[in-house]
Amino acid sequence: MNNEVFDYIVVGGGAAGCVVAGRLSEDPTKRVLLLEEGPHDRSIFIRAPGGFFKLHGTKRTFTYAGEPEPACGGRTYPFLQGRVLGGGLSINAMVYMRGQKEDFEDWRNMGCSGWGYEDVLPYFRMSESNARYSLPFHGVDGPLTISDADHRHELSNAFVRAAQEAGYRDGRPIPFNPDFNGGMQEGAGFYQSFTYRGERVSTARAYLDRKQKNLAVQTDAMVTRIIVENRRAVGVAVRTRSGEHRVSARNEVILCAGAFMSPKILMLSGIGPAAHLAELGIKVEADLPGVGANYQDHLITPVDAILKEPVSLMGQDRGWNAARNGFQWLMFRTGALASTVVECGGYFDIDGDGRPEINLNALAVSSAGWGDPLPQDVHCFSLAPLCLTCHSKGEVRLRTRDAEQPPRVLGNFFAHEQEMRNQVEGVRLARHIMRAPSLAKYLKSEQLPGAAVSDETKDIEEYIRARSSTGLHAAGTCAMGVTNDAVVDLQLNVRGIEGLRVADASVMPKVVRGNTAAATIMIAERAADFIRRSGSGKIEKLQSVASVATAI
Numbered sequence: 001m002n003n004e005v006f007d008y009i010v011v012g013g014g015a016a017g018c019v020v021a022g023r024l025s026e027d028p029t030k031r032v033l034l035l036e037e038g039p040h041d042r043s044i045f046i047r048a049p050g051g052f053f054k055l056h057g058t059k060r061t062f063t064y065a066g067e068p069e070p071a072c073g074g075r076t077y078p079f080l081q082g083r084v085l086g087g088g089l090s091i092n093a094m095v096y097m098r099g100q101k102e103d104f105e106d107w108r109n110m111g112c113s114g115w116g117y118e119d120v121l122p123y124f125r126m127s128e129s130n131a132r133y134s135l136p137f138h139g140v141d142g143p144l145t146i147s148d149a150d151h152r153h154e155l156s157n158a159f160v161r162a163a164q165e166a167g168y169r170d171g172r173p174i175p176f177n178p179d180f181n182g183g184m185q186e187g188a189g190f191y192q193s194f195t196y197r198g199e200r201v202s203t204a205r206a207y208l209d210r211k212q213k214n215l216a217v218q219t220d221a222m223v224t225r226i227i228v229e230n231r232r233a234v235g236v237a238v239r240t241r242s243g244e245h246r247v248s249a250r251n252e253v254i255l256c257a258g259a260f261m262s263p264k265i266l267m268l269s270g271i272g273p274a275a276h277l278a279e280l281g282i283k284v285e286a287d288l289p290g291v292g293a294n295y296q297d298h299l300i301t302p303v304d305a306i307l308k309e310p311v312s313l314m315g316q317d318r319g320w321n322a323a324r325n326g327f328q329w330l331m332f333r334t335g336a337l338a339s340t341v342v343e344c345g346g347y348f349d350i351d352g353d354g355r356p357e358i359n360l361n362a363l364a365v366s367s368a369g370w371g372d373p374l375p376q377d378v379h380c381f382s383l384a385p386l387c388l389t390c391h392s393k394g395e396v397r398l399r400t401r402d403a404e405q406p407p408r409v410l411g412n413f414f415a416h417e418q419e420m421r422n423q424v425e426g427v428r429l430a431r432h433i434m435r436a437p438s439l440a441k442y443l444k445s446e447q448l449p450g451a452a453v454s455d456e457t458k459d460i461e462e463y464i465r466a467r468s469s470t471g472l473h474a475a476g477t478c479a480m481g482v483t484n485d486a487v488v489d490l491q492l493n494v495r496g497i498e499g500l501r502v503a504d505a506s507v508m509p510k511v512v513r514g515n516t517a518a519a520t521i522m523i524a525e526r527a528a529d530f531i532r533r534s535g536s537g538k539i540e541k542l543q544s545v546a547s548v549a550t551a552i
């Protein structure tokens, strides 16, 4: 790979990177290199939807602790991300949720003209081949197959009914929502998912499996920095098992390493807040104070009940159950392994302002350690409230100049009291829906927060500070915009550096009110479109692309 020259180098083969690389390689005259730090995605635990918990904490994920959080008594939050071809989309819960149309209007109102709902909707449609829905909201011939999850646990059905029975705590009805990505997000229902016929659909499978000969995909390749000469990105430094290499980009480098690693790589390359770079002795190529700032996420708190009967998914991954489920999935693509685990849930407008602030995910298993292996011994049902509004802003900073080290992440979680107010209401709503007849008949007692935590605000707040975790929807750390804080402009070019874009969840100026993968894919589709339209660089006579693909 050393000294090879490509037209485009895409850094990070995650949800966004696979889209960008796949789309750019549709032009057969362009040589594209995709570099992914983690391994390949050939694993039954990736392909079978219900297997993803098994990958958390393995070599296919980054796991590290954040900084002590001031508003949570110095508690540190755990962080988990995909580190594998497909990135988060190879290890996540597969919920297909775009956010609210007002989210993109918010982006536009923040100065991001061209990113309003009407502007982004065609790119959501372009990526999608929906197995159930079509126009005006859905696409039917994009690379990603989106479908109703094949497996419906009886507790998922019970939740959807219970939410309708319960209504909101103030008596307003909660509607059944057949399509959270259609005209309205509010309501309870079954999620559509990144799955098809009992298998996970990642962007790696959807965009890279098309055997493009001009696309080289290199896994186990960690980019340590972007090489900048005369304020232009000319290539990357990359570490593989065979050593350190330098690869050149004739046209552009596109950074898609995710909301924690994209700012880390920029800062290691001298692009970031000058004072912070100077502290670490890194030569400043561009003083961009916004790099690593504006970190936003959703926070989630477990609310679990112990079941009367042993009907949860707990234990389905062990012993005889594991063998039976594995056989059933291998033969028919059905059974517990075909479950996305997060099969259904709801979006709730708790203050009646017309936009949901709380998402409840219904799980036929405990949510006590989201990101941990399944709990070993208790059959639980869980309704974990996730706060969709994010008011507090955190930051990502370098720990050292060593590219192998994870970044320092401070969430400043609950620094803004509105987040806590919404989260408290989320816990109350979860408890309220669990009391509705269709669920109550399954439930023995509340395990979390448990009887010791009353419905009083101060009790619930204390519980939330002790037990909440992130919803794993990191965004905003290389924000797009038009002010001095912006890291990328409205075509996703890094400000002040030629030939370098960022295209992943980090460019969202404000995290969407929903799971983040679908919006990230939309951003990646747009990035590829901007690049195609810009006609960046020159088309040169190419050497045999096949020889390049085999050389690395």
Ligand SMILES: Cc1cc2nc3c(=O)[nH]c(=O)nc-3n(C[C@H](O)[C@H](O)[C@H](O)COP(=O)(O)OP(=O)(O)OC[C@H]3O[C@@H](n4cnc5c(N)ncnc54)[C@H](O)[C@@H]3O)c2cc1C
Pocket: 011, 012, 013, 014, 015, 016, 017, 035, 036, 037, 038, 080, 081, 082, 083, 084, 085, 086, 087, 088, 089, 091, 092, 093, 094, 095, 096, 097, 221, 222, 223, 224, 256, 257, 258, 259, 261, 265, 342, 371, 472, 473, 474, 504, 505, 506, 515, 516, 517, 518, 520
């Ligand atoms: C456990 C979990 C569950 C989730 N559930 C859902 C869900 O159900 N629905 C949903 O919409 N969203 C979900 N998300 C969030 C979603 O997966 C992310 O928003 C999405 O993956 C972000 O895409 P990205 O391209 O920005 O980053 P990623 O998908 O994280 O991709 C970044 C890639 O860059 C690679 N990389 C990093 N550093 C380097 C380097 N130095 N050199 C080379 N490569 C590098 C990483 O290994 C990774 O593959 C979940 C996330 C997690 C972790």
